[in-house]
Each structure stands twice: as structure tokens, then as C-alpha cells.
Amino acid sequence: MLYALPATPPIALIGPDDIAWWTALGEAPAGRSALVIGDPADPAAALVIAAVPPELGAYLPVLHAALRRTVQDGSQSTAAAPPPLPPTPETTQRTTASTAEPATTLVTLPHTGIRVPDATLRVTTYQELPTPDGVAYTATVHWGRTPVGTIHNEGRGGATSYRPTAGSALDRSGLAELIVASRGADGQPLSEEDLLEALVTEYEHAEHVAQAMRAGRSAVQLRAPLGVGLNEVYCTAERRIVAKVTTPAQRATLTAQLQRLAVPDGAWWQLWTGQAWDNLTIASQPDPDRPEPR
Template sequence: MVTLPHTGIQVPDAALRVTTFQELPTPDGVAYTATVGWGRTKVGTIHQEGRGGLPYYLPVAGSTVNQRDLTAFAAASRHGDGQPLTEEDLLEEQITEYEHAAHVAKATRAGRSAVQLRAPLGAGPGLDEVYYTAERFPAAKITTVAQRAALTTQLRKLTIPDGAWWQLWTGQAWEDLTTPSQPGPDRPGPR
């Protein structure tokens, strides 16, 4: 099993990955499409129509990864905590992996460090421990402990959602710069 660096999911082979991603706002939500590759070969696309449904996979003609192959690949994959992934989880996590990798690559090309804000998706059954990336930006290049401390001080001054925290890409993994925020006297809790 291979652990993907940005999402922490474990997959049988890192060759299966998203290679392009596009979003389109619609009156009902955000639709998206992504290209799926096996190495450098396009094998299919992921679609989400923006109406609250689940994403789905469509293999291209002659694909080496058909629907049954993708279903088996998803069944063999795991979340970072070892729990199995559904096919929809796999598709969404592959898109997230692509987005994070693109953010890191852009920051690195500019000689900067990638920073992201992780926030809870919501409250209620099934949403405990479900987070999303609420914000991303490239910060000045962080190479010393003092630079890291200065960035952390700056980030702590920003207003963020309850339960959110900032992370820095170290070149190997996302490391927490702050701990999840909590409501305080000057920060009301969720409504």
C-alpha cells in the first residue's frame, strides 16, 4: 500500500491519480470534472453535476481501468485510520490530493511555502472528524524556527472558524502550526 502525502489515504498503487481538475458554478451548486490517469495514460474522468449527488467515474474508450477495476481499487484502499474507502471517497480524495499537490507545486515554484487552513465540515452525525481545506495561500519561504514562529504568530491573529487550524507543508507532510480554534469570550460558538 502507498500512502498519499496530502490526504493520507492508502492506495494499492500511486499510478492512479487525477491529472486535471475543473470546477463550474451552477445554479444548484458547483459541478466539476477531473481527468484520471494511470501514470501518463488517461483512463477516465470523474464527474459531479453540482446538484448534491455523488461523483462518478467514466472510463474512456479502451481504458485499462474500467468501472469494475476502479471499484476493486477503492475496495483495497483505506483512510489514514485504516477504515475502508467507498468508491466516492476514493474519487473525492484523489481530487483533494491533486488540489493540494498543485498548491504546493505553485508555492514551491515561486520560492514560497504552502500554508492551508483545515476546518470542520460541519456538526452532526457522520461529520465528526471530517475536515476540508477552507483556505490556501503561499507564505514567505519558511526555513528557520524563527520564521516558523513568526508565521504562526501572524496566523493566530486571524479570525478563523471554530475547530479550524493552520498547517504548513514541510516538503514531506502537512504539519500543524496552530491547534484547532475554540470559542472564547470574544469568539462566539457556532449558531
């Protein structure tokens, strides 16, 4: 449909719990939220984008970047471009450093915080197999709707690797370019293994959140140090689905329940708010009365 953009476009986000609205749309929410451009009181006449929040969060920045590029290209074809500004010392220093920010517009992935050029590159299936040495896994990678390769880890302490499919749009050289363009949550460059494991982690978190939403509940996770001597490296040690949290009172009740659970030193619980993981508790401290392990 044609939607004429007004000076201040009416945009609303409808949650899956608004059953009356979804009924008026003629759809079942199925755990999805709806981004409505138009009058939410008349959903049949509005533009509606429906997806679970992690998918909306990944899709919208890509849409925004594509729209901005298209608008900028159209503007440049009808008007002379302004002369470039002279580089400032700060700009010069940033672009000459080894950790320089890439020129490509980056999208922040919601669960790991890493920034990539295209959020449509994602893991779509994941299979794991326990082995005597650890857990081996294989994950399928899609770029948009097209499968481009698989991620593998043999579960023996070795590196995580990527295997492109025959004729893949993301071959080894394409992956190398993607790695150079991407950044970690701290703004630093990523290694190949960092990027591959982050894509797997994004999938695992998104599945956890989607499962909670389908049940009309909330998702929580326990963050903990990866191991002895790795206190600055954290992993998700446990995932749980809990009663739906929509009010401060419900949040306080959940926090009190989680605080009574025994957790590893340095661990803390987080709640998925629909947009990000929010801390519910603070990192646990060692118990001075607890005997040392033998």
C-alpha cells in the first residue's frame, strides 16, 4: 500500500499480549511484536512489520541503512555534493590507527553487542553432539535467505572454523573482508573465531528468547567468568524461562528469587527486556566462610 509520510509519522510497537489488536489485524501474534507505520487503530490500512523483537532489532537498522543510502544517492544525482571537510587531527589519528573504524555502516547485534556490516548474515540452525572431549557442533549460516556455509567445532579444544558452500556468496575472501569490517562490543577488531562464535551465540540467545515469548514468559540468563584466570571473559552459564516480567514489582520478585540461588563467583543474572539484556543482580563475591576445594 502507499503510505504518505507526514511531518511526524505515527509509529507504534504492538506487543504479542495485545490480543484485541492482533485479532483486528486478522493474525495470531505467535510471540511476535508488530511495528506499525500508520494508525494502530486501523491496522488493516497501516504498514505492519511483524517479528520477534530480536529479528526486528536486526532488520530495522539494515532497512534504515539501505533507505539512507538510496535517499543519499538520489539527492546526489540532483544536487551538487558539498565539498569535503578538511580532516581534523582526531579523524586522521583514528583512520591511520590499526584499530580504525571501518567506513561501512555497522549494525549492532542485540545479544553479543558485536557490530557487523549486515545483520542478515546469521546462523539459522544449530546441532551439537557430546563427545568424550567436549561438545562438537555444526551451525548453518544464511545470508538473507540463502545458505552460504557452515560453522564447525569438533569439541576437542580446537578452533571454530567456517566452510563455505560451493559457489557461496561468502567464500573465504568474503569472510576475511567481513571480519575486517566488523567490530567487537568494545570497538576492537575481531578474529575469525570471535565472529563465528558470536554468530552462534546470537542464534542460541534468539532461540531462548523466542521460546520464552511463545510461552508468554520472560527469558533470563546467568553470566559467569569463563574459567580460572579468565575473569574478564564471560559466558552464559545457564538459561531459564521465568514468569512474565512487565512491572517493577514483578521484576523485584524475580530478582529476590534469583538472589537466593547459588551461583559461581563473579556471576550475575540478566533479564531480556525486549531490546537488551538488563542486569538483575550484581556479580557474586567469594564466600569467606566457604571451605577451599581440595
